Amino acid sequence: MSDIPTSADPSTAPITPRLLATELVCDRGGRRVLDGASFAVGGDTAADNVLFVTGPNGVGKSTLLRLVAGLGTLESGEIRLTAGGGAVTGAEVAEACHYLGHRDALKTALTVSENLAFWRDFLAPPPVGAGAGHPALELDEALAAVDLDALADLPAGLLSAGQRRRLAVARLLVVQRPLWLLDEPTSALDAASEARLVALMAAHAAAGGLIMAATHLPINLPGRSLVLRPAAVAREAFA
Amino acid sequence: MSDAPTERAAPLLAPLAALYRRELRLAVRIGGGGFMGVLFFLIVVTVFPFAVGPDMNLLARLGPAVLWIAALLATLLGLDRLFEADRDDGALDIIVGSGQPLELVVLVKCLAHWTATGLPLVLATPFFALFLAMEPLVIGATMLTLAVGTPALTFIGAIGAGLTVSLRRGGLLLAVLVLPFAVPVLIFGVSAAGAPALDPAPFATPFLLLCALTLATLVLAPIAAAAALRSGLD
Numbered sequence: 001m002s003d004i005p006t007s008a009d010p011s012t013a014p015i016t017p018r019l020l021a022t023e024l025v026c027d028r029g030g031r032r033v034l035d036g037a038s039f040a041v042g043g044d045t046a047a048d049n050v051l052f053v054t055g056p057n058g059v060g061k062s063t064l065l066r067l068v069a070g071l072g073t074l075e076s077g078e079i080r081l082t083a084g085g086g087a088v089t090g091a092e093v094a095e096a097c098h099y100l101g102h103r104d105a106l107k108t109a110l111t112v113s114e115n116l117a118f119w120r121d122f123l124a125p126p127p128v129g130a131g132a133g134h135p136a137l138e139l140d141e142a143l144a145a146v147d148l149d150a151l152a153d154l155p156a157g158l159l160s161a162g163q164r165r166r167l168a169v170a171r172l173l174v175v176q177r178p179l180w181l182l183d184e185p186t187s188a189l190d191a192a193s194e195a196r197l198v199a200l201m202a203a204h205a206a207a208g209g210l211i212m213a214a215t216h217l218p219i220n221l222p223g224r225s226l227v228l229r230p231a232a233v234a235r236e237a238f239a
Numbered sequence: 240m241s242d243a244p245t246e247r248a249a250p251l252l253a254p255l256a257a258l259y260r261r262e263l264r265l266a267v268r269i270g271g272g273g274f275m276g277v278l279f280f281l282i283v284v285t286v287f288p289f290a291v292g293p294d295m296n297l298l299a300r301l302g303p304a305v306l307w308i309a310a311l312l313a314t315l316l317g318l319d320r321l322f323e324a325d326r327d328d329g330a331l332d333i334i335v336g337s338g339q340p341l342e343l344v345v346l347v348k349c350l351a352h353w354t355a356t357g358l359p360l361v362l363a364t365p366f367f368a369l370f371l372a373m374e375p376l377v378i379g380a381t382m383l384t385l386a387v388g389t390p391a392l393t394f395i396g397a398i399g400a401g402l403t404v405s406l407r408r409g410g411l412l413l414a415v416l417v418l419p420f421a422v423p424v425l426i427f428g429v430s431a432a433g434a435p436a437l438d439p440a441p442f443a444t445p446f447l448l449l450c451a452l453t454l455a456t457l458v459l460a461p462i463a464a465a466a467a468l469r470s471g472l473d
Contacts, residue, residue, distance in 0.1 A: 070336050071472050094336035103329025109268040110261070121257035124250070124338025171333075 016049070016208040017083035017129040017178040018042035019068070019093075024077035026060070026067055033060040034067075036077075039226050041179075041210045049205040050223025053214040059228040061214035062102070065181045068212065070094025083129035083178060096126035097179045104168040108157030112148055112167055113139060115156050120174040129178030133209020134200065142173040145200065147193070161188040169197055172204075180204060182213040254339050255347045262351030265324075276313040276356035277363050283309035284367045295372045302371035303381045303432035307425055309367075310360050310385055311392055315417060317356055318396035319403065319410035321348060322468060326404050335472060341465040349390075349397050349461070357389035374436060381432040384449060388428040391453040394460035395420050401467030424452050 019041040026034040037060075041051045053061045066072045068079055070091045081093045088096065106115050116139055143149040146166035151159070156167065165188045172180055180201070186194045198221050201211055205221075213219065267274075287305050288298055325331040334344055364385055368378040399417040403409030431445035 066332075069332065071332055095338040097336055099332060099336055101329050101332055103327075103332075105328055105330040105333045107261070107265055107328070107330070109265055114261075114264070118257055118261045119333070122254045122261075122337055122339065123333075124254065127338070 016042055016044075017081060017096075017132050017210055019179060019210055019212070020080045020082070021068070022078050022080075024064070024067060024079070025075040026063055026072060027075055028063060028072075033063050034228075037064065037226075037228070041212060041224075046202065046205040047222035048224065049209065050201070050211045050213070050221055052219065052223050052225040053212060053228060054216070054225055055228035056230065059230050061228060062183050064228070065099070065183050065212060065214055066101075068093060068179070069097050069099035069181050071099070081128060081179065083132060086128035088127050092127055093179070095124060096129050096177055097181050098172040098175070098177045099181045099183075100168055100172065100185055101183050104164045105171070106156045106159075106164055106167060108155065111153050111155055112159070113143065113152040115167060116142065116170055116174060119171045123171075123175040123177075125175070126177045130176070132178040133176060133180070133207050134173060134204040135207070136176040137173045139174060142170045145173055146170045146196065162190060162193060165189055166193055166197075169200070173200070178208070179210045179212070182211065182215075184215060185213055186215065186217055186219060251339070251343070254337070255343060258339075258344065258347050259351050262348055263355060266351070266355030274359065276316055277359045279316055280309050280313040280360050280363060281367060283312060284370055288370060299372045299374065299377075300433075300436065302368060302373040303377060303384075304429050305371060306364060306368060306381050306385070307388075307429050307432065310357075310364075310389055311418075311421055311425060313360055314357060314389055314392045315396055315414050318352070318393070318400050318417075319413045321352055321397060321400040322404040322464075323400070323409065326471075331404075331468070332472070335469070341468060342461040345397060345401070345461040345464045345468070346457070349393050352397075353390050353393045357393055360389060361386045376435040377433065380435050380442065384428045384432040384446065387446070387453055388424050388449050391424045391449075391456045392421055394453075394456035395424070397460050397464045398467065401464035401471070404468060405471045424449065427452065 022038050024034050024037040025032070039051065042049055053064060055061055063072060067074060070093065078089055079093050080087060080089045081096055110118070120139065137145065140149060143152055146169050148163065148166055148170065151163070156164065159167065169185070185197060189197060198219060201221055205211055284305060291298060291301065322331060325334060335341065361382060364382045365378050368381060373381070396413070396417050399413040402416065403413045406412065427445040427449040430440070431442055431449060434440040434442040434445070
């Protein structure tokens with residue numbers, strides 16, 4: 001399924017995806033976490049395709065990413081992803097996303113390559129935005145891209161926290177999807193691994209892919225930022 | 240199924256086959272608990288004659304019921320981890336956004352769980368039935384009813400597993416929720432299994448009702464469990 005670069009539609013390829021969220025309102029545990037957050041990701045330059053979500057702890061950064069990934073309930077508002085003339089909203093946006101959360105979605109009893117092969121076989125191609133963003137890699141190429149190729153046959157339970165994180169990142173590379181949702185992507189990574197991840201993110205954005213990254217640590221990548229403020233309307237600031 | 244267009248079926252079947260293989264691998268590897276069900280089954284069946292006493296006729300008469308209750312408890316044993324393991328490590332979040340229908344994901348996980356825990360119980364039944372001095376015909380009937388009926392127990396249990404997925408230590412609650420709904424399966428299973436020993440008792444009627452229960456839960460449980468999982472995502 002993944003090796004069809006020759007059939008990339010000339011009609012859809014140049015039109016980069018856009019993510020548009022309008023007036024998102026979300027409650028968690030009876031408390032209003034997001035109250036009218038609006039933002040857009042995607043534009044003509046790679047920097048427009050990257051949105052850093054920042055703000056103090058508990059302000060709703062993870063909640064916002066999970067909402068886009070279809071893992072929460074909106075009180076009101078709409079999340080819409082358009083690409084190449086097609087558009088999806090709501091739960092279907094999740095099928096165009098790679099969500100990299102705090103938990104790595106790895107099975108400790110399976111080997112590194114078995115973990116990755118499962119996600120490659122299981123994740124469906126995106127409903128819109130096929131061909132935008134980082135292209136799908138073969139299993140060994142993806143493991144090499146996160147410097148885990150020497151550990152392919154090791155059970156994932158033996159990996160360190162940083163290595164687990166890198167294996168989770170490799171999941172984004174084996175199936176092409178236009179929107180990457182990264183929650184603290186650089187946590188637990190050493191300097192070299194962080195540089196590799198930033199290079200992958202830059203390649204994804206340059207190829208027309210979108211990135212939303214919730215982060216506290218500055219990431220060396222041009223992009224816009226969305227500053228969430230506690231219990232208030234999120235304001236968009238351009239960095 | 241055979242006349243479904245292959246271009247629709249192919250992209251759906253390959254991911255679900257991958258899921259099935261993953262679930263089986265996890266069940267048989269260390270910590271997977273695939274064989275714990277059979278061990279538990281063995282212990283329950285072994286302990287029973289000590290409680291009842293060495294009355295061979297009584298043991299033989301109770302045999303099908305003992306095997307069925309042991310199978311019911313052994314099936315419930317691992318079911319609380321059916322979705323909880325995927326929720327704990329974040330895999331459920333990815334599965335929900337995978338683009339595969341959650342109902343079919345639940346169905347495949349149930350089938351894999353049954354293959355790893357229910358099928359070994361069925362295959363072990365003839366050996367364990369010897370402990371209970373059962374007649375060959377009754378052993379055969381018990382094996383057949385367990386083969387047909389244990390999938391229903393897995394499917395009913397999956398609804399409970401979906402409802403308790405967000406609770407820590409939901410295993411006990413799962414058993415309390417699920418056991419009342421497993422009663423019809425138990426009634427028809429035991430009455431069909433014991434029928435060959437009692438001459439005028441019909442085998443076909445309870446057996447067909449058991450088949451109907453399994454088919455009905457096969458359709459309804461994935462829908463219910465998927466709805467429970469969706470509402471449990473926060």
